[in-house]
Amino acid sequence: MIQDTIAAIATAVGEGGIAIIRISGPDAIATTARIFRSRDDLREVDSHTVQYGHIVDPATDEKVEEVLVTVMRGPRSFTAEDVVEINAHGGVVAVKKVLDLVLLQEGLRLAEPGEFTKRAFLNGRIDLMQAEAVIDLIRSKSDRAFQVARKQAEGTLSKRIKALRQTVIELLAHIEVNIDYPEHDVEDLTSAYIREQSGKALEDIGKLLKTANEGKILREGIMTAIVGRPNVGKSSLLNALVQENKAIVTDIPGTTRDVIEEFVTINNIPLRLLDTAGIRETSDVVERIGVERSHTALEEADLILFVLNNNEPLHADDRLLLERLEGRQVIVIVNKTDLEGRLDRQELEGLFPADSIVNMSVLEEEGLDGLEKAISRLFFEGQLDSGDLTYVSNVRHISLLKRAQQSLVDAIDASNAGIPIDLIQIDVRSAWESLGEIIGDEVGDSLIDQIFSQFCLGK
Template sequence: MLYNEDTITAISTPHGNGGIGIIRLSGERAFEISEGIFQGKKDFDKVKTHTINYGKIIDSSTGEVLDEVLISKMCKPNTFTREDVVEINCHGGTVVLKNILELILKKGARLAEPGEFTKRAFLNGRIDLSQAEAVIDLINAKTNESSKAAVDQLEGKLSVKLKEARSKLIELIAHIEVTVDYPEHDIEEITGQKIYTEIKDIKEKLSSIIEGFEKGRIIREGINAVIVGRPNVGKSSLLNELTGKSRAIVTDIPGTTRDIIEDYINLNGVPVRIIDTAGIRETEDVVEKIGVEKTHKEVDSADLIIMMIDADQGVNQEDIDILNKIKEKKAIIILNKIDMVSEDKILDIENKLGNKNVIRMSLKEDVGTADLGNAVVELFMKGEVSINNEVLITNIRHKNLIDKAIESIDFAIGAHESGMPLDMITIDIVNSAQYLGEITGESVSEDVMHEIFSRFCLGK
């Protein structure tokens, strides 16, 4: 049954002025409402489906022309929501979009909730829940690889694998129920061994899917990288170099950076939230002291620490204190300003640092920044960012549910090995199928759906 109790509308383009703005309608009255506001060479009811037509949006109550537009008419079920859909392409001014949206609402449409178009696509069977979640991942993708991972999920690569496993579990449940219901055939031992073998096979397949979770999570969410070091070692210069912007003020005066400065970058295919921090040192300056405290908090929550050391000044006690603080963290040490010192001094500093991951760098001479990208990929992705043909789990909700499905299978395996009857094993197999169904939406609660779609933007 289609979820088309009413007709929804929203602006589907970002807020602000632009060349084009798009307003979308979906639902039973989408065509009726459009017919009442659109005037073109053809009457709206004569317009063919899946075509774009030029005309004007007119407020019939005043006769006022609101804008010249291109309007797309799409008949159900061959639409994103599997409902009648209209998209109005107008000029992208804030006032124009607002006026047209208000006219549509006045004609009887309702303002869509965040993600409601995608929610209807799910409820009407156009996509499953994991594919719906991929839509927001695609919108938020920060690199080519995160975009590709989202597209793969949107196309259903993950869904196919999970539905195969769930279907197999349901088939096994049916076998067990037949055996329990007809004990006179005395086939419980054969069925038990079959169940045992096949749930172990399903477990292996699910385990192989979640093996790539950490890689998938990083491709989707990126990593939090914090640049730390003593004042005036080049932290702000590094941030400016990596972002290609003058995000941070750079001077020769120690303590220039007083607060946290952050930006997002694509580092060799890995999305990175890079954070420049106040230099870590003992200080009596009240403002700088607050900045140093913030730096310590960022270090505690970071995925990666990029520590910078001034090659000209060498390693001192403040550097050693920082190294001790970050010793449990994934870290890359940058020896900056190597253009100012001899090779012997560089080797002496590297010896003092021991076997740590050290990159020689001169931001002035543009040396070493490419090595930083390579080191990040090696540290977090084992040298390989590309997805190839992998089916990657990128969503922590999916990962947790697959973990629970595997845990239930482990319980079933343990029950069989301890000689429990088949009907007791069924409980755990049912639970496993239930968890997989929560990923694809075949067995998901209304609360979970609401939580997922509330993270979407308006108009999608």
């Protein structure tokens, strides 16, 4: 049972139309009533109603702020506890005065990051997977990522995990009955049941894991490095994609000295763009550091946009880069198509598939659609508008699904090899526990603390 009452600012700090101080816990309503003056006693009002009045300093009876107060009695609230939200004027001073009264004078505790959502989980209103989806909602960078997170927050993915656990627990119960009552066990029937139930669960896990790559991309974005020789148009491409002059563009080679990172969504595809320094041999100390960082970005990237100059033949530096791109996800951008073509296209098409080569003129703003289609085809097989938004996007969930998958494979292999059933039980139980960790049924306090520490204060 959670005994204390917590408070925090639930809106971004700074100037705004309104700011909200959220209070949750057994003393939320009584505490607010002591500092709130209105026509009605806050302790007597109906749940889910809004009251107009003033926050007053009880020590001096001085009005501190004109506010609206929303009362939500548990368990019909986000945390499943009594919750009060004080809507004050947006601004640092006004909010601080109200919060100081709540914390210093009334003695409530400042909430830890994510503690409101943590209480919703601990009080059983949501499971751990739904709680983690809340932070994905906040951080989503595209409409599609938001929709996926919303589905997870609603419990769509949790239902599939719970159904999986039910399949596995039925198998586990069957095995444990046969261990306790071996005289009733028919070995052939038990082995067939193990293969049937494990196979059914493995099929469902496989379907979920098929969505993992797309889900992870939607959640975190595609780490995309823009690479190439100096002055081929890398920084111009970055500026065109973010539709803002983020990178300095000049005719002088080596202008970009460091890696510039920007987040952009094109055609509902989130990209973490890294504009790198032009890769070449140089005696300039500062530029050399930039080139080294470009090499690091190149190694870490999920996608590489390799920019070439249509107006020049392949250079020795281009060929050196080509060697490093072998086996990587690469889209070749032939830039400056508004100029005379001096690049050997036949040689280029012998090195890369035709559908991974995009013709562009960043200066003329031509070819961006082709780049969007190439990225979509490469990472999503061109299907970005599927109605099913049940994606697995969290790395922790993916890892636990793979662990459960391996445990069930081991159980089938052990059954086929004639391993004693009490040893097979260990693998089946391991799969059940791994699935339980996803939704929070089998998880320790340290992991819970680690997950919720990633949240912002007041959520």
